[in-house]
Amino acid sequence: xTPTTMERKPAASRPYHAMxxxxxxxxxxxxxxxxxxxxxxxWSLANVQNLARQFAPLQILVIGQLFALLSGGLDLSVAxxxxxSGVAGILAVPYVGLGGSxxxxxxxxxxxxxxxxxxxxxxxxxxxIVTLGMLSVAKGLSLLFTGGLPLYTVPDSLVDNxxxxxxxxxxxxxxxxxxxxxxxALVLRNTVFGRHVYAVGSNAVAxxxxxxxxxxVLLAVYAISxxxxxxAAIIMTAWVSAxxxxxxxxxxxQSIAAVVxxxxxxAGGSGTMLQAFYGVVVLGLLSNAxxxxxxxxxxxxxxxxxxxxxxxxVDRLRTRAAI
Amino acid sequence: MxxxxxxxxxxxxxxxxxxxxxxxxxxxxEAGRVCALLGENGxxxxxxxxxxxxxxxxDRGTISRDGIEVTIDDPASARALGIxxxxxxxxxxxxxxxxxxxxxxxxxxxxxxxxxxxxxxxxACRAMLDRLGLTLNLRRPIRSLGMAHxxxxxxxxxxxxxxxxxxLDEPTASLTRREIEQLFALVxxxxxxxxxxxxVTHHLREVLEIADHVSIMRxxxxxxxxxxxxxxTEADLVELLIGKTARLQPxxxxxxxxxxxxxxxxxxxxxSHDVSFHIDNGEIVGLYGVVGCGRxxxxxxxxxxxxxxxxxxxxxxxxxxxxxxxxxxxxxxxFLPSDxxxxxxxxxxxxxxxxxxxxxxxxxxxxxxxxxxxxTTAVGQLAALGVRFASAEHAITTxxxxxxxxxxxxxxxxPRPKLLVLEDPTAGIDIGAKHDLYNTIRGHxxxxxxxxxxxxxxxxxxxxxxxxxxxxxxxxxxEIVAPTMAHEDHLxxxxxxxxxxxxxx
Numbered sequence: 001x002t003p004t005t006m007e008r009k010p011a012a013s014r015p016y017h018a019m020x021x022x023x024x025x026x027x028x029x030x031x032x033x034x035x036x037x038x039x040x041x042x043w044s045l046a047n048v049q050n051l052a053r054q055f056a057p058l059q060i061l062v063i064g065q066l067f068a069l070l071s072g073g074l075d076l077s078v079a080x081x082x083x084x085s086g087v088a089g090i091l092a093v094p095y096v097g098l099g100g101s102x103x104x105x106x107x108x109x110x111x112x113x114x115x116x117x118x119x120x121x122x123x124x125x126x127x128x129i130v131t132l133g134m135l136s137v138a139k140g141l142s143l144l145f146t147g148g149l150p151l152y153t154v155p156d157s158l159v160d161n162x163x164x165x166x167x168x169x170x171x172x173x174x175x176x177x178x179x180x181x182x183x184x185a186l187v188l189r190n191t192v193f194g195r196h197v198y199a200v201g202s203n204a205v206a207x208x209x210x211x212x213x214x215x216x217v218l219l220a221v222y223a224i225s226x227x228x229x230x231x232a233a234i235i236m237t238a239w240v241s242a243x244x245x246x247x248x249x250x251x252x253x254q255s256i257a258a259v260v261x262x263x264x265x266x267a268g269g270s271g272t273m274l275q276a277f278y279g280v281v282v283l284g285l286l287s288n289a290x291x292x293x294x295x296x297x298x299x300x301x302x303x304x305x306x307x308x309x310x311x312x313x314v315d316r317l318r319t320r321a322a323i
Numbered sequence: 324m325x326x327x328x329x330x331x332x333x334x335x336x337x338x339x340x341x342x343x344x345x346x347x348x349x350x351x352x353e354a355g356r357v358c359a360l361l362g363e364n365g366x367x368x369x370x371x372x373x374x375x376x377x378x379x380x381x382d383r384g385t386i387s388r389d390g391i392e393v394t395i396d397d398p399a400s401a402r403a404l405g406i407x408x409x410x411x412x413x414x415x416x417x418x419x420x421x422x423x424x425x426x427x428x429x430x431x432x433x434x435x436x437x438x439x440x441x442x443x444x445x446x447a448c449r450a451m452l453d454r455l456g457l458t459l460n461l462r463r464p465i466r467s468l469g470m471a472h473x474x475x476x477x478x479x480x481x482x483x484x485x486x487x488x489x490x491l492d493e494p495t496a497s498l499t500r501r502e503i504e505q506l507f508a509l510v511x512x513x514x515x516x517x518x519x520x521x522x523v524t525h526h527l528r529e530v531l532e533i534a535d536h537v538s539i540m541r542x543x544x545x546x547x548x549x550x551x552x553x554x555x556t557e558a559d560l561v562e563l564l565i566g567k568t569a570r571l572q573p574x575x576x577x578x579x580x581x582x583x584x585x586x587x588x589x590x591x592x593x594x595s596h597d598v599s600f601h602i603d604n605g606e607i608v609g610l611y612g613v614v615g616c617g618r619x620x621x622x623x624x625x626x627x628x629x630x631x632x633x634x635x636x637x638x639x640x641x642x643x644x645x646x647x648x649x650x651x652x653x654x655x656x657x658f659l660p661s662d663x664x665x666x667x668x669x670x671x672x673x674x675x676x677x678x679x680x681x682x683x684x685x686x687x688x689x690x691x692x693x694x695x696x697x698x699t700t701a702v703g704q705l706a707a708l709g710v711r712f713a714s715a716e717h718a719i720t721t722x723x724x725x726x727x728x729x730x731x732x733x734x735x736x737x738p739r740p741k742l743l744v745l746e747d748p749t750a751g752i753d754i755g756a757k758h759d760l761y762n763t764i765r766g767h768x769x770x771x772x773x774x775x776x777x778x779x780x781x782x783x784x785x786x787x788x789x790x791x792x793x794x795x796x797x798x799x800x801x802e803i804v805a806p807t808m809a810h811e812d813h814l815x816x817x818x819x820x821x822x823x824x825x826x827x828x
Contacts, residue, residue, distance in 0.1 A: 190691050190692055190694070191687070191690045191691050191692060192683045192684065192687050192690050192691075192692060193690060195676065195679075195680075195683055195692065198669070198672060198676070199669050199672065199676070199680055202669035202670060202671050202672050203665075203666075203667075203668065203669045203670060205665060205666045206660075206665075206666055206667050206668060206669055207669070207680070208647070208648060208649075209628070209648050209658060209660050209666050209667070210648065210680045210681045210734060210735075211648050211649040211651075211652035211653075211657075211680075211681045211738070212649065212680065212681075213647070213649045265671065269669065269670075269671045269672065270671045270672070
């Protein structure tokens with residue numbers, strides 16, 4: 001046996017790595033092209049703008065969800081905190097004006113997030129239970145304050161500018177969403193805090209032993225999730241021209257699904273903002289394409305479910321190959 | 324004709340990403356003999372052992388059992404062939420208790436199918452613990468046990484399968500002398516009853532003590548095979564291993580300053596009472612004792628990981644009480660835990676991120692990390708630590724256990740603490756890496772850094788430390804100034820409670 005003739009075997013993980021890096025963008029392009037050929041209307045400015053506006057709230061919610069998942073937890077309360085922040089903000093308009101109401105929305109979201117974080121850290125309770133409870137608390141408060149009815153007292157200027165406004169054809173809500181994603185992506189990638197989020201999600205005990213203040217990191221993570229839910233509330237109320245107590249029901253699960261479809265590890269510690277973005281686009285595009293193709297909404301639900309399951313399987317194959 | 328070996332592995336190849344761990348390794352194991360597999364970190368020993376035990380698959384190669392070629396796909400098929408392995412990284416389920424772990428995957432079923440027989444499991448478990456010389460509450464969760472107890476249980480788990488082939492991968496990494504002797508007695512009994520044993524280690528002394536045969540692994544191949552004879556010395560093994568002669572140099576004593584860096588008075592934790600000791604600037608102080616003597620809790624109480632019940636600690640003359648490792652580090656006390664897998668590494672992060680975790684602030688401005696500066700710092704430190712790596716961006720889990728330990732050591736050193744508390748820092752590290760580590764420590768000591776050295780290795784404790792405290796049953800029973808190997812018997816007697824009243828030599 002002459003070991004010199006032994007060539008290096010290509011790593012088994014390469015195909016899966018390639019799939020992770022280029023698979024989703026490719027899938028996105030494929031869906032867009034196929035739908036565009038079948039339905040030329042798909043590429044119309046109106047539809048693209050409409051799509052971008054549709055994506056925006058989920059795009060923002062996914063930011064907080066990504067932080068929570070990366071830190072090894074999750075946040076089930078994002079959607080109902082968004083609804084509650086929207087309700088609180090619109091109710092506050094007569095007292096604090098439009099600008100003040102936007103700040104109220106973000107602050108209410110931040111408070112919910114801090115409450116989540118304080119309970120998770122202070123009592124060492126699992127994020128699943130705490131945020132599940134908070135989901136219900138926020139929803140209950142929204143229903144109490146509105147009597148269960150939508151508030152239509154959204155200032156017109158908010159709806160006109162943020163809901164349906166555009167700069168050079170790009171919807172304003174989309175600009176806000178992209179700016180938020182980019183800013184938090186930079187925090188995640190380039191700051192000590194971002195690095196600590198990954199460390200805590202990867203091995204909280206090791207991070208603690210190495211001098212990372214795990215409690216503070218988690219508190220900040222859920223505060224970010226709450227505050228971004230507040231930001232999503234602004235976009236959401238502007239877009240639907242109303243503050244609905246049950247706005248975005250089910251979006252907490254959509255946000256988790258999007259992040260996981262993007263390839264972020266459910267167990268925490270690995271994943272990027274770009275992956276989360278891909279996840280949002282794939283899920284959003286898929287339902288839009290199915291809509292245009294005239295697929296029944298019942299079947300759509302099924303297809304989306306299958307895509308999520310496929311994403312999880314691909315994730316497993318990839319991590320197994322990487323070990 | 325000689326009988327076929329109990330187990331023969333031939334031409335094993337295995338690659339991890341771009342790292343070629345095994346390149347045609349060949350080894351035979353014979354019934355009733357202990358074969359030691361000796362090699363440096365990253366030489367492929369653990370990979371070789373894991374392939375035989377079915378924990379990993381080989382890319383190429385054949386394995387024969389009693390001359391018949393077999394396929395080992397997973398640990399279950401290895402077990403069916405009578406192969407049991409004690410893993411270097413423990414494979415215990417932390418939330419299950421002692422008994423449940425002992426029988427994990429092969430629960431004894433009772434009269435009703437699917438229900439296991441608790442009584443018979445408990446009885447067998449107790450018998451095994453007796454053989455191991457352990458007294459433990461059978462229903463204690465593994466999480467609550469110390470590293471050495473976990474390791475002994477891992478060994479017991481493998482032994483209780485009564486395997487025909489037993490693989491031990493660095494089994495003594497966090498055991499003290501007393502437990503090692505117990506383990507060796509057990510291994511010898513198994514060998515005499517016909518078990519073929521593969522003993523993976525880099526403790527030269529253990530090879531001479533327990534092995535009949537030694538195989539040297541270098542760069543994924545078996546580089547040498549020797550029968551272990553009475554004439555063989557550690558120097559012979561070192562020569563085989565690294566092809567040059569190396570000696571463990573005793574530490575030069577360092578002049579002590581007037582104000583001690585750390586002064587501990589009458590410290591009480593859940594397992595120790597009235598412990599008093601001090602550490603001077605630039606001093607390496609050893610704390611030695613058998614498992615359960617309470618030293619682990621003392622070390623951890625200094626960094627806020629274990630409650631400090633009573634007593635005072637002064638750091639540079641100031642009263643000090645750690646609330647958390649972060650707080651301790653800010654005050655100047657760093658910590659390196661012994662359980663690498665559970666408490667040390669960030670498994671799905673890169674080597675660079677693992678190394679830099681405690682030292683990100685110097686490489687950043689206003690909380691924003693300077694990416695290029697971080698990368699250069701990391702690569703420089705990895706080279707200085709002697710880590711064998713393909714790229715600093717690969718996951719830390721692509722490194723061998725010993726190289727992972729070097730990275731964690733680098734992480735603990737990087738913030739330049741005044742005092743570094745080390746729990747078994749050389750567990751699972753080969754002799755070359757140990758020397759690198761000793762030299763690094765001595766280099767930092769010259770700069771005034773101090774070390775609280777809590778190793779299970781008697782030899783290195785005596786040769787590296789400036790002073791050694793011996794602990795027995797929660798108390799310090801002896802202090803040795805400027806220790807040498809001549810103090811071995813004294814220290815052993817002290818930690819086993821046979822040293823009489825507290826004394827200082």
